[in-house]
Amino acid sequence: MSHAARTTRGDGLRSAAAGLSAAVVAVGLAELVAAVVEPSASPFAVIGGGLIDLAPSWAKDAAIALFGTADKIALITGIAIVLVGVAALAGILESRRAGVGAVILGALGVLALVAAMIRPGAGPFAWLPGLVAGVAAVVALRLLMRTVHPVPYLRAEHDERRRFLLFTVGVASVGVAALIVGSIARGASRSIESVRALLRLPAPVTPAPPVPAGAEFDIQGLASVVTPNSEFYRIDTALIVPRIDPSDWSVRIHGMVDREIEITWDELLALPMQESFTTLACVSNEVGGSLIGNALWLGHPVRELLARAGVDPKADMVLSTSSDGFTASTPIEALTDDRDALLAIGMNGEALPLEHGFPVRMVVPGLYGYVSATKWVTQLEVTRFDRTTAYWTDRGWSERGPVKLQSRIDVPRRGQRIDAGDAVIAGMAWQQHVGIEGVEVRIDEGSWRRAELSSAISDDTWVQWRLDWAATSGSHTIECRALSADGETQTSDPAGVVPDGAQGWHRVDVSVA
Ligand SMILES: Nc1nc2c(c(=O)[nH]1)N[C@H]1C(S)=C(S)[C@@H](COP(=O)(O)O)O[C@H]1N2
Ligand SMILES: [Mo]
Numbered sequence: 001m002s003h004a005a006r007t008t009r010g011d012g013l014r015s016a017a018a019g020l021s022a023a024v025v026a027v028g029l030a031e032l033v034a035a036v037v038e039p040s041a042s043p044f045a046v047i048g049g050g051l052i053d054l055a056p057s058w059a060k061d062a063a064i065a066l067f068g069t070a071d072k073i074a075l076i077t078g079i080a081i082v083l084v085g086v087a088a089l090a091g092i093l094e095s096r097r098a099g100v101g102a103v104i105l106g107a108l109g110v111l112a113l114v115a116a117m118i119r120p121g122a123g124p125f126a127w128l129p130g131l132v133a134g135v136a137a138v139v140a141l142r143l144l145m146r147t148v149h150p151v152p153y154l155r156a157e158h159d160e161r162r163r164f165l166l167f168t169v170g171v172a173s174v175g176v177a178a179l180i181v182g183s184i185a186r187g188a189s190r191s192i193e194s195v196r197a198l199l200r201l202p203a204p205v206t207p208a209p210p211v212p213a214g215a216e217f218d219i220q221g222l223a224s225v226v227t228p229n230s231e232f233y234r235i236d237t238a239l240i241v242p243r244i245d246p247s248d249w250s251v252r253i254h255g256m257v258d259r260e261i262e263i264t265w266d267e268l269l270a271l272p273m274q275e276s277f278t279t280l281a282c283v284s285n286e287v288g289g290s291l292i293g294n295a296l297w298l299g300h301p302v303r304e305l306l307a308r309a310g311v312d313p314k315a316d317m318v319l320s321t322s323s324d325g326f327t328a329s330t331p332i333e334a335l336t337d338d339r340d341a342l343l344a345i346g347m348n349g350e351a352l353p354l355e356h357g358f359p360v361r362m363v364v365p366g367l368y369g370y371v372s373a374t375k376w377v378t379q380l381e382v383t384r385f386d387r388t389t390a391y392w393t394d395r396g397w398s399e400r401g402p403v404k405l406q407s408r409i410d411v412p413r414r415g416q417r418i419d420a421g422d423a424v425i426a427g428m429a430w431q432q433h434v435g436i437e438g439v440e441v442r443i444d445e446g447s448w449r450r451a452e453l454s455s456a457i458s459d460d461t462w463v464q465w466r467l468d469w470a471a472t473s474g475s476h477t478i479e480c481r482a483l484s485a486d487g488e489t490q491t492s493d494p495a496g497v498v499p500d501g502a503q504g505w506h507r508v509d510v511s512v513a
Contacts, residue, residue, distance in 0.1 A: 011148060012092055014164055018144035019091020019101060021172040023083055026109065026137035028175030032182035034129040039186060041126040043112035043133055045240040048075050050115045052237045057396045057498060064284050072239055094145055102138045109134020120325025140171050192243040196358055199351045204298055205272040212455035217466050221411040222426045225457065225464060227293035229348050234355050235282045235291060235369065242323045242376045246359040251343065255382040258310030265359060268345065271300045276340040279432050279462045283368035283401055284497045288408050288506040294461050297363045298346030302335045305343065311382055319381040319388055320362055320374035328374045329390035329399055330364060339365050339433055340460065365460035366433030368401035368501060398500035405431040405490045407439050407482035409508045420473045420512050426466040427480060435459030435485035441467045442479050459485060471512045479507045
């Protein structure tokens, strides 16, 4: 092997390492600055957030299908992998031609800067982390390059190598240290969590009736009728959960109204509070899926606030907006009729968890979350469907999203091995704001049998069902279908989640020993 060839290959590796090291220190310093100055302007968060907003709806579906609630971790990991590749390449290109790699890394900083500034709700220093990232990356790369290409004859080769290693590892360590300090700083600014923990929610003027005695069958593996907050599904576009101090929060009701109103947290808390159980479902929930949960919500009826503002009779929609720019279009009748559409502050007896919309969110019975359940809500614009469109409507989803009649088999699970003899089949059924009249089950495409329903909390919640089954050995297929309170039978016609929710019968294959 010739001396020249060896030097070239070593150069390539070292250049790539220099690029990586420069990227690590840039990311570390930028995240540290963001943590201190403006947490939501973190380069990872703004670029990730931008990707989420730009992603076509099939990509969002695929991400949810593949990673479920871990979709955000998957995205961050993906960005990190791409960054590693680009940084290594920038290092190599820089060593071939000075300036090229620096321009690439600098451009990444500019990308973070722009992404931070165009985010809804960007603060006055949103540009700073991106700038820091760009400058740090360029300076570090140029500096490290000098040690990749040392001045000839000055030192022995192994000295040069040692010097290069020292510099590269040193610079990267500064980045890692900054990342650690940044995440500690982020943790220390957990003050919103303590504000939340110390909150005392007002008692409801209209409490929910107690959960009926027969609401819950005691069957292992069957979803509980009320979903604990810690197990409640979470779906949103927020890479960084908005941290809103209630004392800074207000909601503005404007648009086609007689008088615009703005309500602060203290004003909201002083209004009469109502409690109700409402089952919330995601339009991305597949047949048999778990993106659904039921909670006891505490809040003030949206209808009262709209009445106060005075709604123009020509309006047919309310566009709710969150602090981070998400929007949902809710048909106005769902917010003005007698259903329990709430501006909610409480979930299962505590203040809303941060990731479920603290301090205030919307909850509307009968509609999928993407057209109704805006978390971190700050604006209600009374408008018309022909004037404006919401976040997911712009990405190919239906502008209206009434919940479809659905049922699900929880027990037995797919592929579960059970013993022949007495067995139980059980699951959940729902069509919020309509109600469930019955559930039917059939085995191996035989005749339909009526399942037993638990006592529903209300028409706005899901209900459990169960059926005894004398299981015989062999492979079996179990299917279920729900009957709604208004006489509809759940369709067998399958459909995917786009554009307005999945449909079809849930089917589970089991083998009986
Ligand atoms: N601000 C904000 N609110 C949002 C969303 C969002 O992306 N941002 N997603 C909606 C969707 S698609 C659903 S299904 C529900 C989920 O509410 P959860 O996370 O509390 O279960 O929130 C809705 N509210
Ligand atoms: Mo959703």
